[in-house]
Amino acid sequence: MTPGSTLEFECLDSGSGHFSPDSTVDDIATLDFSKVNPVNGPIYVEGAKPGDALKVEILSFKPSGFGWTANIPGFGLLADQFKDPALTLWNYDATSLEPAAFGRHGRVPLKPFAGTIGLAPAEAGLHSVVPPRRMGGNLDIRDLAAGTTLYLPVEVEGALFSIGDTHAAQGDGEVCGTAIESQMNVAVKLDVVKDANLAMPRFTTPGPVTRHLDADGYEVTTGIGSDLMEGARAALSGMIDLLCATRGLSPEDAYMLCSVCGDLRISEIVDQPTGWSRSTSRASYSREKAQ
Structure with missing residues (x-):
């Protein structure tokens, strides 16, 4: 072409x-x-x-x-x-x-x-x-x-x-x-x-990249580990536990939901050997379930 x-x-x-x-x-x-x-x-x-x-x-x-x-x-x-x-x-x-x-x-x-x-x-x-x-x-x-x-x-x-x-x-x-x-x-x-x-x-990018997610705020869990992978796994496990406890999801559904609308972020990397990650759920839940 x-x-x-x-x-x-x-x-x-x-x-x-x-x-x-x-x-x-x-x-x-x-x-x-x-x-x-x-x-x-x-x-x-x-x-x-x-x-x-x-x-x-x-x-x-x-x-x-x-x-x-x-x-x-x-x-x-x-x-x-x-x-x-x-x-x-x-x-x-x-x-x-x-x-x-x-x-x-x-x-x-x-x-x-x-x-x-x-x-x-x-x-x-x-x-x-x-x-x-x-x-x-x-x-x-x-x-x-x-x-x-x-x-x-x-x-x-x-x-x-x-x-x-x-x-x-x-x-x-x-x-x-x-x-x-x-x-x-x-x-x-x-x-x-x-x-x-x-x-x-x-x-x-042409502008903000999370505008489709920001309106209702976020639920955030954190993880600390000896490396970033360990911290990421801890943060994700915490989010799955939170979704199961507060939203009534099964662990499998919570895991898949995190994959489609939850974010893993490195919030601190320089203070070795501890790495930090966090998992952020960004779905807009029904108000009845959120209460």
């Missing part, structure tokens, strides 16, 4: 369409992991060479109105504690993007974005799309939404751009391993920035 062109991609969800509105938790066992996290591409961008950056203007999303969140055994920040499969199905208004119902417990604010967006690495051979890399990939950064401009380091001629793994909503951390996984169309504009020499991806 010629630099400056606009493309629209029809992206499958991370399960390659495995789940439907009629799915049950039993369908997790038949998920084909060889087809997980499909991406659209690669797109050859004329004139892009190693040392350049690919400028990706994220223009718009056309969501499907259906999504899913799953606890997949062996996957997630608390995989040792949540060993059984669990599945939540979501139906939402693809036009208004009003908050999606989470059973009787509340409604989750939506913010569509592409979880996997990146370029080809210079190393020869086959490469998994699951881990993030210096040229992008499975970044799972929810701020890569409409209006954001992303810059990716080019390592091969033509850049070889790919995109997929679209989400209707996700908390920072995606702690159970899945967000609201949802098929949707994505429009982007691709251009080349010559001799940018980026070490890592960077991006610019």
Whole structure:
């Protein structure tokens, strides 16, 4: 493609369409992991060479109105504690993007974005799309939404751009391993920035990034540990306990809710050996349940 062109991609969800509105938790066992996290591409961008950056203007999303969140055994920040499969199905208004119902417990604010967006690495051979890399990939950064401009380091001629793994909503951390996984169309504009020499991806947002979450405030738990992973696990466990005690959720539902609308943040890192993290729940709960 010629630099400056606009493309629209029809992206499958991370399960390659495995789940439907009629799915049950039993369908997790038949998920084909060889087809997980499909991406659209690669797109050859004329004139892009190693040392350049690919400028990706994220223009718009056309969501499907259906999504899913799953606890997949062996996957997630608390995989040792949540060993059984669990599945939540979501139906939402693809036009208004009003908050999606989470059973009787509340409604989750939506913010569509592409979880996997990146370029080809210079190393020869086959490469998994699951881990993030210096040229992008499975970044799972929810701020890569409409209006954001992303810059990716080019390592091969033509850049070889790919995109997929679209989400209707996700908390920072995606702690159970899945967000609201949802098929949707994505429009982007691709251009080349010559001799940018980026070490890592960077991006610019068009404005505040949490406005869809701020209206009702937050519930916050904290964690302290000998490293950031230990602190993050402690903060998340505390939030799950809080949601179970005050909102009537099951532990599995609380875990998945944290994954789609709870944030893990590093609030203090310099006073070693203790690391601090916190988990913030950002769902808008029903007033009756909150009292």
